[in-house]
Amino acid sequence: xxxxxxxxxxxxxxxxxxxxxxxxxxxxxxxxxxxxxxxxxxxxxxxxxxxxxxxxxxxxxxxxxxxxxxxxxxxxxxxxxxxxxxxxxxxxxxxxxxxxxxxxxxxxxxxxxxxxxxxxxxxxxxxxxxxxxxxxxxxxxxxxxxxxxxxxxxxxxxxxxxxxxxxxxxxxxxxxxxxxxxxxxxxxxxxxxxxxxxxxxxxxxxxxxxxxxxxxxxxxxxxxxxxxxxxxxxxxxxxxxxxxxxxxxxxxxxxxxxxxxxxxxxxxxxxxxxxxxxxxxxxxxxxxxxxxxxxxxxxxxxxxxxxxxxxxxxxxxxxxxxxxxxxxxxxxxxxxxxxxxxxxxxxxxxxxxxxxxxxxxxxxxxxxxxxxxxxxxxxxxxxxxx
Amino acid sequence: xxxxxxxxxxxxxxxxxxxxxxxxxxxxxxxxxxxxxxxxxxxxxxxxxxxxxxxxxxxxxxxxxxxxxxxxxxxxxxxxxxxxxxxxxxxxxxxxxxxxxxxxxxxxxxxxxxxxxxxxxxxxxxxxxxxxxxxxxxxxxxxxxxxxxxxxxxxxxxxxxxxxxxxxxxxxxxxxxxxxxxxxxxxxxxxxxxxxxxxxxxxxxxxxxxxxxxxxxxxxxxxxxxxxxxxxxxxxxxxxxxxxxxxxxxxxxxxxxxxxxxxxxxxxxxxxxxxxxxxxxxxxxxxxxxxxxxxxxxxxxxxxxxxxxxxxxxxxxxxxxxxxxxxxxxxxxxxxxxxxxxxxxxxxxxxxxxxxxxxxxxxxxxxxxxxxxxxxxxxxxxxxxxxxxxxxxxxxxxxxxxxxxxxxxxxxxxxxxxxxxxxxxxxxxxxxxxxxxxxxxxxxxxxxxxxxxxxxxxxxxxxxxxxxxxxxxxxxxxxxxxxxxxx
Numbered sequence: 001x002x003x004x005x006x007x008x009x010x011x012x013x014x015x016x017x018x019x020x021x022x023x024x025x026x027x028x029x030x031x032x033x034x035x036x037x038x039x040x041x042x043x044x045x046x047x048x049x050x051x052x053x054x055x056x057x058x059x060x061x062x063x064x065x066x067x068x069x070x071x072x073x074x075x076x077x078x079x080x081x082x083x084x085x086x087x088x089x090x091x092x093x094x095x096x097x098x099x100x101x102x103x104x105x106x107x108x109x110x111x112x113x114x115x116x117x118x119x120x121x122x123x124x125x126x127x128x129x130x131x132x133x134x135x136x137x138x139x140x141x142x143x144x145x146x147x148x149x150x151x152x153x154x155x156x157x158x159x160x161x162x163x164x165x166x167x168x169x170x171x172x173x174x175x176x177x178x179x180x181x182x183x184x185x186x187x188x189x190x191x192x193x194x195x196x197x198x199x200x201x202x203x204x205x206x207x208x209x210x211x212x213x214x215x216x217x218x219x220x221x222x223x224x225x226x227x228x229x230x231x232x233x234x235x236x237x238x239x240x241x242x243x244x245x246x247x248x249x250x251x252x253x254x255x256x257x258x259x260x261x262x263x264x265x266x267x268x269x270x271x272x273x274x275x276x277x278x279x280x281x282x283x284x285x286x287x288x289x290x291x292x293x294x295x296x297x298x299x300x301x302x303x304x305x306x307x308x309x310x311x312x313x314x315x316x317x318x319x320x321x322x323x324x325x326x327x328x329x330x331x332x333x334x335x336x337x338x339x340x341x342x343x344x345x346x347x348x349x350x351x352x353x354x355x356x357x358x359x360x361x362x363x364x365x366x367x368x369x370x371x372x373x374x375x376x377x378x379x380x381x382x383x384x385x386x
Numbered sequence: 387x388x389x390x391x392x393x394x395x396x397x398x399x400x401x402x403x404x405x406x407x408x409x410x411x412x413x414x415x416x417x418x419x420x421x422x423x424x425x426x427x428x429x430x431x432x433x434x435x436x437x438x439x440x441x442x443x444x445x446x447x448x449x450x451x452x453x454x455x456x457x458x459x460x461x462x463x464x465x466x467x468x469x470x471x472x473x474x475x476x477x478x479x480x481x482x483x484x485x486x487x488x489x490x491x492x493x494x495x496x497x498x499x500x501x502x503x504x505x506x507x508x509x510x511x512x513x514x515x516x517x518x519x520x521x522x523x524x525x526x527x528x529x530x531x532x533x534x535x536x537x538x539x540x541x542x543x544x545x546x547x548x549x550x551x552x553x554x555x556x557x558x559x560x561x562x563x564x565x566x567x568x569x570x571x572x573x574x575x576x577x578x579x580x581x582x583x584x585x586x587x588x589x590x591x592x593x594x595x596x597x598x599x600x601x602x603x604x605x606x607x608x609x610x611x612x613x614x615x616x617x618x619x620x621x622x623x624x625x626x627x628x629x630x631x632x633x634x635x636x637x638x639x640x641x642x643x644x645x646x647x648x649x650x651x652x653x654x655x656x657x658x659x660x661x662x663x664x665x666x667x668x669x670x671x672x673x674x675x676x677x678x679x680x681x682x683x684x685x686x687x688x689x690x691x692x693x694x695x696x697x698x699x700x701x702x703x704x705x706x707x708x709x710x711x712x713x714x715x716x717x718x719x720x721x722x723x724x725x726x727x728x729x730x731x732x733x734x735x736x737x738x739x740x741x742x743x744x745x746x747x748x749x750x751x752x753x754x755x756x757x758x759x760x761x762x763x764x765x766x767x768x769x770x771x772x773x774x775x776x777x778x779x780x781x782x783x784x785x786x787x788x789x790x791x792x793x794x795x796x797x798x799x800x801x802x803x804x805x806x807x808x809x810x811x812x813x814x815x816x817x818x819x820x821x822x823x824x825x826x827x828x829x830x831x832x833x834x835x836x837x838x839x840x841x842x843x844x845x846x847x848x849x850x851x852x853x854x855x856x857x858x859x860x861x862x863x864x865x866x867x868x869x870x871x872x873x
Contacts, residue, residue, distance in 0.1 A: 116391060213456035215465065216446065219397040232467035236474065258452070265456055268427060268731055269471045290391065314867035315730070 001366035002344035003074035005093040011069040011086060018085045018095070018133065019051055020140045021078055038078055039068075053084065081142045085133070098142055102342035104149030104181075105134055107162065111154040113183045114223035115209075117250055117294050119285040122153055131161050138168045148176045156186035163195055170201045177203045179246075184208035185227060187234030197241035205244035205274060208235055211255045213265035221254055235270060244274045252281050252294040256301045263308040267315035276312055277340075278305065280323030283367035291372075299328040299376035306330045326361045328374045334360075341365055349377055356381030398446045404460045407468065411436060412813035420853055425475040426727055426816030427457045430857055475731045479816075482735040482748075487534040489737075489749035491762060492527055492558060493544045494519045495551035496754055499582055500616045504648055504675060507769045508546050518551045519754040524558050526780035527752040532565055533785040538572040542600070544751075544762070549583040559595050576600050580614065581628025581641075582621060589635040599632055601625065603643040603665070605651060605658035613648050629665060643667060647675050652694055655702040659716075663709070669717030672702050674844060676763065676824075692840050696847040703851070710865045721852060722869035724845075727817040728852065729870040737761065739819035739845075743801035746777065746794045756780040758788055760797055763823045775823055797822050800832050808836035814849050 019036035025046035027035070036051035042059045045052060045066065054060060056073035069086055071078075078084065081098035096103050108130055111122035141148075148169065156162050169178060178201060187193040187206070208231060211221040215228035238245050247266060249255065255262075259278075266276060280298060281287055287294055298305075305321070310332070312319045321333055322340040329337070339346075339362040348363045355361070357380040364373055411421040411431070419436050422428045431439070431450060438444045439460070444451045454460050461468040496517040498508035509517050531539055541562060543555050559575055566573045575597040584599075592599065604613045607622040614621040632641045643662070645651075651658060655672070662670045674695050702718065709716045723736045737744035745760035752758055756779045759765040764775030775797065778788045788794070801820035803809040809818065821841050825834030836842045856863045 114391070214452040215455065215462075215467075216398045216452075217394065220392075220394045223391055225397060226464065229465055229467045233470060236467075236470055261453070261456060268457075268729075269475070271731060310864055311867060314864070315871050 001347065002077055002094075003072070004344060005091065006072060006074065008086060008090045008092050009070040009072060011090060012067045013051075013069060013086050014088070016085070016087045017051070018083060018137060018140065019053070021053065021080065021082045021084060022049070023080045036084070040076070053078065083137055083140055095137060096141060097344070098145075100343050101147055102149070102344070103145070103147070104151045104342075105137070105165070106151055106153075107131055107134060107155040107165065108153035108157060110157055111152060111183070112157065112185060112224060113154065113227060115250075115286065116221055116223065116254065116290050117252055117281060117285070117287040119282045119287065120151075120153065121285045128158070128161075131158055131165065134165055135168060138165070139172050141173060143173065143175070145173045145176045148173060148178055150178065150180040152181070154183055154186070155180060156182050156192070159186070159192065160195075163199060166196070166199050166201060166204070170199060178205070180204065180206045181248075182206050182208055183222065183227065183231060184234035184238075184245075185230040187237050188230040190237055193234070193237035193241055193243075196238075197243055205246055206238060207246040207248045207277070209248045209250065210262065210266070211249060212258050213262045214258060217254070217258065232269075235273065239270075239272050247273050247276045248279060249277070250279050250281060251298075251301065251305065252287075253296045254294065256296060256304055259301075259304055259308045260311060263311035267311060267317065271315060271317065273317070275318040275320060277320045277322050278308065279321075279340075281368075282323065282365045283371040283373075284365070288371060295372070297328075297374045297376065298324055299374050302329050302333075306332050309333050309336055323362060323365065325363065325374065325377060326357050327355070327378050327380065328376050337362060339363070349373065351377040352379055355379030399462045401445055402442045404442060404444075404446075404451075404455070404462050406440070406442075406460055407458055407472065409459050410811060410813040410815070414850075414853070414857075420813060421459065422813050422816060423457060423459050424472055424816075425458075425479060425731065427459075428728065428853070429453055429457055429459070478731045479733045482733060483742075485536040485538070486747055487750050488536045488538055488735075489540045489542060490527070490531045490534070491542045491544050491749060491751040492519065492524065493546070493752065493754045493765070494524075494548050494554045494558075496546040497550045498545055498547040499550070500547065500580060500614050500621060502614050504613070504646065507766055514551075517546070517754060519554055519752075519756075521554065521557055523752070523754070523756045523780055524554060525561065526756065528558065528561055528565060530750070530752070530758075530780065530785055530788070531562070532569050532571075536571070538574070540574045540576065542576040542578060544578050546754075547580060547583060548577055549579050549588065552588060556591065559597065563595070574598070580621065580625065581632065582616065582624035584628045584631060586631070586635065589632055592632075592640070593636045597636070597640075599636065599641045601629070601641060601643045602645070603661065603667075604645050604648065605654060605661050609648075609650055609654060609658070610661075612650055613646065626665070638666075644671055645673060647673060647695065647698060652698050655698050656705050659702060659705055659709075663714070663716065668715065669719050669722075670702075670706075671719040672699050673720065676766075692843045692847065695844065696851075699848060700851055703855075707855070707859075707862050707865060711861060715868075717869050717872060721848070721866075722872055724817055724849060724852060725866050725870040726872075728849075729867055736819075738821055739817075741801070741803040741815075741819050742798045743820045743822050745775070745797050745801070745823060746789065747798065750777075752780060756782075758783070760794060761823055763827070767823065767827055772827070774826060797832065806833055806836075812836075814846065817849060818845055 021038050022035040023038050029048045032048040033050055035049055036053055037046060037049040039052050039054040039058055039060055052068040054068055054070045055076050062068055079099060083096035085095055086092050109123040109127050169176060212218045218228040219225050235245055309319055319336045320338045321336045322338055324337060326334060326337060341362055345366040346363050347366050347369045349369055352358055408424040409421055411419040414420045417432050418430050420428055421431050435450045458468045458472055496507055496509045497511050501510055511517055562573060577597055578600045581601050603625060604610045610622040611619050629641060645658060659670055703721060706716050706718050723734050723739060726732055726734045735748060737748045740748055749761060751762055751765050753765050758777045758780060760775045760777055768776055777791050777794055801822045803815050803818055803820050809815055822832035824841050826832045856866060
């Protein structure tokens with residue numbers, strides 16, 4: 001797993017700042033003024049960069065008056081056009097990696113759901129500064145960004161400010177395919193849905209979770225009464241306005257029993273959604289607190305998963321299965337399995353050594369490797385050497 | 387679990403507060419009923435649970451409560467989504483109506499090289515002047531076609547043997563293409579033909595103008611030839627030869643085949659299906675014999691009743707399911723039309739199962755002489771001397787006169803299943819349709835008395851059979867779900 005945040009070893013910064021990085025030392029001075037230089041060796045520092053990030057143990061001479069920040073070796077992955085933020089208190093976070101296809105912009109820690117398995121447990125305190133920072137960051141991103149997620153918390157809670165972020169993305173990142181993770185409830189307000197649609201972003205989809213066809217069970221999983229009703233209305237409003245919607249289902253002990261019924265519900269009521277993602281559990285956040293109530297070995301639900309996938313595909317709904325290892329599933333599901341785990345937290349288990357399907361398999365969340373995964377992982381095509 | 391979280395019961399509705407949404411039910415077995423909601427979603431329920439449901443005593447922890455809430459048979463007082471979704475599904479089911487007429491049949495000739503005993507209309511004649519459509523009539527027909535507001539227009543050439551007047555087909559195709567340069571509709575052509583008269587030239591023409599061919603295959607050679615006599619007794623051989631050539635030239639999927647169930651077919655359903663398999667068809671339409679024309683005159687119709695036909699259908703369907711379970715995908719098309727209505731929010735708009743009736747608004751027929759009929763059955767009825775459903779004539783009437791004629795409007799008015807006595811309260815109403823022409827022909831009344839209606843008994847019989855299969859055979863239900871999404 002990549003280290004996305006931590007503390008600086010040392011820094012000359014006296015206030016919080018955000019930097020776009022460069023590994024190239026010879027760029028014109030007008031560009032150096034907009035970039036921070038990554039120092040990996042002891043060559044003399046190129047002049048004129050706005051800041052210098054020294055990574056790991058490097059014996060380098062820093063002229064007096066030059067601003068620098070010293071980071072641990074774990075940040076060695078940083079490269080050209082990446083965005084890093086250093087706060088006053090000495091904490092550092094990687095906000096954007098130009099080499100990754102899995103960048104997400106985090107808008108808030110607040111949420112009006114409180115899901116049993118939330119990987120990013122919500123907090124109530126005022127964090128509206130994050131949105132301001134995102135406003136500053138978007139114009140700093142490389143123009144050619146091909147994909148960008150918007151996540152939280154519940155990013156729509158900031159209403160117009162959330163919409164402003166999308167407008168900025170449309171203006172500054174013309175090639176970015178956007179994916180918003182939302183519980184959809186805000187879109188139950190037709191006016192909000194209309195404002196969202198009016199942005200006319202050329203390539204944006206909202207990923208909205210539905211956990212059961214039974215409203216009570218959905219409300220229980222998200223710990224919010226009436227959430228199911230609002231989420232459904234939100235989806236209907238978005239689709240009425242021609243917006244793209246993905247339905248996301250996290251599979252665990254509380255959602256697996258009615259998964260085929262949920263598939264039928266989607267097929268009968270929401271056939272017009274753009275895709276459905278059936279997702280394995282990430283072992284982080286609340287999931288670990290509620291493990292007993294949530295954990296079920298994917299190997300034990302593979303037939304139910306096959307059934308749900310068969311229903312959705314019969315109705316010609318685009319289906320993806322996320323976060324599952326091939327060896328615990330039935331082969332009828334393989335064509336729908338997607339390598340979806342963000343690169344910085346994607347790993348394989350010791351049992352995977354020598355597996356012939358490793359390149360096709362999505363592997364694990366790092367958190368699963370650390371805290372638990374199926375007992376039925378076994379490599380394909382490895383024969384004992386006689 | 388962490389104490390920050392509330393248990394499921396916290397989110398479960400209070401007992402007994404739910405409202406019933408519109409539904410209907412019908413006994414299915416001794417202890418069970420099948421229950422359908424306002425848009426044709428269904429569920430099996432024991433009588434006890436049905437009573438509990440109606441008495442508002444079904445407990446929210448009961449899995450049946452959860453099924454019924456999710457499928458919109460009941461809602462809690464604050465639930466808005468079920469109302470929105472039911473409204474949406476109702477609109478979806480009816481959305482085709484707004485498009486109005488899609489299918490336009492041109493009867494280009496009544497002459498035929500076959501003399502099938504059950505045929506309704508054909509003539510054995512060399513007299514082109516008497517039984518062929520003229521260009522003037524065809525032009526008037528095209529005027530009507532392009533008046534339809536439907537963004538998709540289909541022109542089907544019927545006979546007789548339509549290829550006996552291929553010159554007129556070419557004339558109509560090219561004139562329609564010309565008009566469509568400015569009309570910009572989604573235009574499609576079909577020729578209904580036995581394939582006995584196809585030539586390389588005809589097929590190349592079909593290829594070049596994207597014309598599909600709708601043909602007939604009644605079963606194994608002896609049966610097909612018995613049903614379809616022609617000089618030389620070679621109808622089957624001609625079909626096989628024509629099929630091969632048509633697939634070579636026009637394309638594999640451009641040729642389809644329909645079968646007619648004659649009295650001689652009964653008891654041979656497996657052989658008939660095998661015949662379709664042998665020729666590489668992906669499915670079969672197990673059709674009953676219609677009561678029109680010579681079929682009634684020759685008493686073939688009376689020679690088998692609904693129960694005999696249902697037995698034929700059930701045997702056929704069983705065999706087809708067996709094939710699918712073997713890994714050979716094969717569809718029974720009539721079932722798949724009903725299954726689409728039962729398992730999806732869509733409505734395939736099949737003329738015989740539409741509500742209101744598809745007469746005139748799904749399809750309209752221009753006869754060789756310019757007479758306009760509400761359906762193919764209507765013109766067959768006319769050939770038997772009953773012109774009740776003649777809407778007018780291309781040379782005499784305007785589009786407005788035809789499509790606002792009393793004949794057509796009352797036909798539609800009286801064929802809303804949601805208002806027909808006994809249909810309106812029928813559990814299967816959402817899946818069914820009205821066939822006013824059939825009821826008029828058989829019972830002298832376009833509504834018909836449903837307990838006596840063969841249409842009703844036949845459709846009920848099929849629906850109940852499909853329900854029983856889905857209730858007891860999970861694998862078959864999976865196959866059905868795939869069929870339901872083919873239309």
